[in-house]
Amino acid sequence: MSISDEINLSTLPPASGTAQKHVLIFFIPGNPGLVEYYRPFLINLKKNLDSQVFQNESQLKDTQYLIHGASLAGFDVNPGSRQTPSTAQDFPLSLDAQVDDVYTRLESTAKRLCIEHDIKSDLPVVVIGHSIGAYMAMQTVARWQESAKAGPTHTRASTGICLFPTIYELNLSPTGRKVGPLTKIPAFALLVHILAKLLFLLVPFHALTSLIRLIMAMPQPGAHVTASFLKSPHGVRQALHMAKDELTQLTHDQWPDEFWDASSAASVGISNGRASVDSWRNRLFFYWGSDDHWIARETRDRVIATRARVEGKVGHEGKPVMQVDGNGIGHAFCLSESGNRVVAEKCAEWIGGL
Numbered sequence: 001m002s003i004s005d006e007i008n009l010s011t012l013p014p015a016s017g018t019a020q021k022h023v024l025i026f027f028i029p030g031n032p033g034l035v036e037y038y039r040p041f042l043i044n045l046k047k048n049l050d051s052q053v054f055q056n057e058s059q060l061k062d063t064q065y066l067i068h069g070a071s072l073a074g075f076d077v078n079p080g081s082r083q084t085p086s087t088a089q090d091f092p093l094s095l096d097a098q099v100d101d102v103y104t105r106l107e108s109t110a111k112r113l114c115i116e117h118d119i120k121s122d123l124p125v126v127v128i129g130h131s132i133g134a135y136m137a138m139q140t141v142a143r144w145q146e147s148a149k150a151g152p153t154h155t156r157a158s159t160g161i162c163l164f165p166t167i168y169e170l171n172l173s174p175t176g177r178k179v180g181p182l183t184k185i186p187a188f189a190l191l192v193h194i195l196a197k198l199l200f201l202l203v204p205f206h207a208l209t210s211l212i213r214l215i216m217a218m219p220q221p222g223a224h225v226t227a228s229f230l231k232s233p234h235g236v237r238q239a240l241h242m243a244k245d246e247l248t249q250l251t252h253d254q255w256p257d258e259f260w261d262a263s264s265a266a267s268v269g270i271s272n273g274r275a276s277v278d279s280w281r282n283r284l285f286f287y288w289g290s291d292d293h294w295i296a297r298e299t300r301d302r303v304i305a306t307r308a309r310v311e312g313k314v315g316h317e318g319k320p321v322m323q324v325d326g327n328g329i330g331h332a333f334c335l336s337e338s339g340n341r342v343v344a345e346k347c348a349e350w351i352g353g354l
Contacts, residue, residue, distance in 0.1 A: 003036050003228045004081040009046045009067040011053055019064035022117055023124045024155070025351070026068055026106055028140075030131030030166075031246070032239045033072025033098075036225045038130070041333070041340040042067055048348030065351070066117070068109050072133075073101045074238030077228045084109045091234045092189065092241035095132075095249060099139045106140060110155045125157035126351055131294060131331065132246055134165030134286075141283065142259055159354060161285045161347055164292055164331050167303075168250045172296040176247055183244035193237035200230050222335045253303075260284070260307050263318030284320035285350045287343060292331045300324075321350070 007027075013019060027042060029035050049065045071077075073088035088101050110123050125144075129137030137160045144157035170176045182188060200208060205227055212223040229235045262283050286308075288300050309319035323346070333339030 003034075003077050003225065005035065005076045005078050006070040006082045006084065007035050007039055007042055007068070008083065009042055011046055011049045011063075011065040011067075013064060014053060014062045018062075019117070020062035021124075022064050022066055022113070022119050023126060023351075024066050024068065024110060024113060025126045025128060026109065026140075026157075028102055028127065028129040028133035028136045029069070029072055029075075030129075030133045030164075031072075031242055032226075032229050032235060033075040033133075033242075034077070034225050034229055034235070035069045035071045036228070037222065037334045038069060040221070040337070041344055042069055044340050044344035045347055048344055049351065052348060052352045064117075066113050068113075070105065072098055072238075072242075074234045074242075075229065075232065077232045077235075084112060092238040095242055095245035098242065099136050102136050103140055103143050106157065107154065114154065122153065122156045124159075125155045126159045126161060126354070127157055128161040128163065128347060129165070130163045130334070131166050132242070134160075134162035135167045135246075135250065137162055138167060138255065138284075142255060145259070159283045159285075159351075161287070161350060163287050163343060163347075164289045164294070164333060165286055166246065166250070166294050168252055168254065169296060169299040170250050170294065171247045172299060173292075173294050174296075175293045176296075179243065180247045183240065183247055189237045189240035189244065192240055193234075196230055196236045205231065219335060219337075260320065261318045263315070286320055286322040287346055288322065288324045289329065289331055290325050294331050 025045070027035070027038065029038060046065070046067055053061065053063060053065075070082060070084065070086075073086040074091045074093050076082075076086075084105055086101055087104055088097065093101065106125065106127070110125065113119065114123055127137040127140050129135070141157055141160040144153065144155065147153050166173075171180050185191075203211075208230065209220075209223045209227040212218055212226050213220060216223070216226075218226065229239075286303075288304070289295070291297075292300070304322050304324075307320055308322035309316045325342075327338070327342050329336065329339040329342060333343050
């Protein structure tokens, strides 16, 4: 199994042979930020979207979805596999620097795809993020919002899908309470990084993969990616360095009310042809875990109570759609065959309804 730092997929061309509309699905991993963990999910998502396009005789029949996912900066195991390289240089990167890099890469990817597919108009983008990637997805949509107010943009990144999101109060989660004190130890990330290098330097890759499968009861593909992560140049240190930022910085809701409610888009003055109010509606979707060890249940319930749309309630049309998993899927859904299948089906359903 070869490991890549970037995954590019596309749905089959429409029956007409020519796509009248393209949509970029831009995926952001969690932490550890290796996109290979999510290959089965992205393949499932492509299959579901293929089915929707060919079954739908109206709005989707001339649409082609372009799916892009890449490892976060600092988690590279095969840098030559990227079509859109990261611009980051100094590792480890802070959480804010990761957000900067993700947004820059989104712009570069969109420009590349517009050239490859001869796309003349703004490229609609659906940003999907898992775990801390959900926070980055929200920040990406927020940045696009600010850019759209300032002038023309190459993209229309007005839709975000947040999977098992860790958007704030990570320090109050069951795992956050355990890990938080460790990240406060001086040079903790560097020390663990050095220890990992010493421990795994002489361990053959296949032996390490087998050991991970045995100890963590992880499927073969996930164990293979984890072994690549442990042997990567910066991965362990980057993961722990970023985790510290996640626990110390994400303590509260950072987004204004108008960001959470698409119906208030008119108030920010985006009413030209580039980004109409309609293009903002239903732009945020959340898929929460029922018992997620990385988000306190109280935090999740408060976000749902204060921010989620209530179907049929007047004035809620622009609020986020939120759903709590009822299938027993864990936070690391990408390591489970059923998790990949269920979450991909839900994402495809939301994307098809835009």
